[in-house]
Amino acid sequence: MTEVSMAKEDVASTGDLVVLKSVNKHFGALHVLQDIDLTIARGEVVVVIGPSGSGKSTLCRTINRLETIDDGSISIDGKPLPHEGKELARLRADVGMVFQSFNLFAHKTVLENVTLGQVKVRRKDRKQAEERARTLLDRVGVGAQADKYPAQLSGGQQQRVAIARALAMEPKVMLFDEPTSALDPEMINEVLEVMQQLARDGMTMIVVTHEMGFARSAANRVVFMADGRIIEQAAPDQFFSNPRSDRAKDFLSKIL
Ligand code: ADP
Ligand code: MG
Numbered sequence: 001m002t003e004v005s006m007a008k009e010d011v012a013s014t015g016d017l018v019v020l021k022s023v024n025k026h027f028g029a030l031h032v033l034q035d036i037d038l039t040i041a042r043g044e045v046v047v048v049i050g051p052s053g054s055g056k057s058t059l060c061r062t063i064n065r066l067e068t069i070d071d072g073s074i075s076i077d078g079k080p081l082p083h084e085g086k087e088l089a090r091l092r093a094d095v096g097m098v099f100q101s102f103n104l105f106a107h108k109t110v111l112e113n114v115t116l117g118q119v120k121v122r123r124k125d126r127k128q129a130e131e132r133a134r135t136l137l138d139r140v141g142v143g144a145q146a147d148k149y150p151a152q153l154s155g156g157q158q159q160r161v162a163i164a165r166a167l168a169m170e171p172k173v174m175l176f177d178e179p180t181s182a183l184d185p186e187m188i189n190e191v192l193e194v195m196q197q198l199a200r201d202g203m204t205m206i207v208v209t210h211e212m213g214f215a216r217s218a219a220n221r222v223v224f225m226a227d228g229r230i231i232e233q234a235a236p237d238q239f240f241s242n243p244r245s246d247r248a249k250d251f252l253s254k255i256l
Contacts, residue, residue, distance in 0.1 A: 019040075019075045035072075038230065045204075045218050046206050047215040048060075077094065090121070095174075096175065097175045099178075100181045100182050110137065110147070114165045118132065121169065133146075145157055154184075167198075175205075175207075195207065196214070210255065222239040224248045232245050
C-alpha cells in the first residue's frame with residue numbers, strides 16, 4: 001500500500017484557491033470554453049467529467065497557462081495569472097499537473113526527474129532537493145526505483161513518479177487530466193490510491209477522470225461539462241443519483 005502523507009501547506013489560510021471568471025476560449029471557429037465560472041476552495045477535490053471533446057483538457061491547460069484565454073480571468077491563490085515572464089513560471093509551479101501520458105524526462109533517472117524542477121524553478125539546493133525527491137518517491141511507493149530510467153518502470157510506477165515530480169514543486173493545487181486512462185487495468189488502483197491519500201491529506205485537486213468510483217469516494221464536487229460549458233455541478237451523491245440535466249443523464253447512462 002502506498003502512502004502519501006503531506007502536511008497541508010497553508011493550514012491557516014482559507015478561502016478560494018482557484019477562481020475562473022467568465023473564461024472564454026476559441027480554437028479558430030470552435031468556442032471551446034464558454035463563459036466558464038468555477039471557484040475551487042482550498043482543500044477541495046473537484047472531479048470534472050463530460051463527453052470527449054467537451055473542453056476538459058483545455059480547461060486544465062488554461063489553469064496552468066499552457067493555453068491562453070480570450071477573455072475572462074483566472075487567479076490562483078488571489079493572484080491573477082500573468083501572461084508571461086518569470087512571474088508566470090513561478091505561478092505555474094504553484095499548479096502541479098499530471099497528464100494522461102506520463103511525460104517524464106526519458107533520459108533522466110527517476111530521482112533526477114523529481115529533483116530537477118526543484119533546483120531550476122524553486123532554486124533549491126541540490127542535496128535538499130534530492131532528499132525531498134527520495135521522501136516523495138517513498139511516499140508514492142516507488143522509492144526503490146529512484147536510480148532507474150522511466151522506460152524501466154511500469155506505467156503505474158511512471159505515473160506515480162509523475163505525481164511525485166509535481167508534488168516536489170510544492171504546488172498549491174494539483175491538476176490531473178485522465179491520469180489513469182493510459183494505464184493497464186491492473187495499475188489503475190495503485191495510482192488512484194495515491195490520489196485518494198493526497199485528497200485525504202488536504203491537497204486541493206482538480207481531477208478529470210472517468211473513474212466514477214474515485215469521484216464518488218474522493219470528490220467534494222462533480223463538475224459536468226459538455227460543449228465547452230459547465231452544465232451542472234453538485235456533490236457526487238447528488239449528481240450520480242439525481243442528475244438534473246438531460247446531457248448529464250445521457251452521459252451517465254452511457255458510462256455507468
Ligand atoms: P476533452 O478533454 O473534454 O476531451 P479537449 O479540451 O481536449 O476536450 O478538446 C475540446 C475541443 O477542442 C475538441 O473539439 C478538440 O478537438 C479541440 N481542441 C483541443 N485542442 C486544440 C488545439 N490545440 N487546436 C484546435 N482544436 C483543439
Ligand atoms: Mg481530455
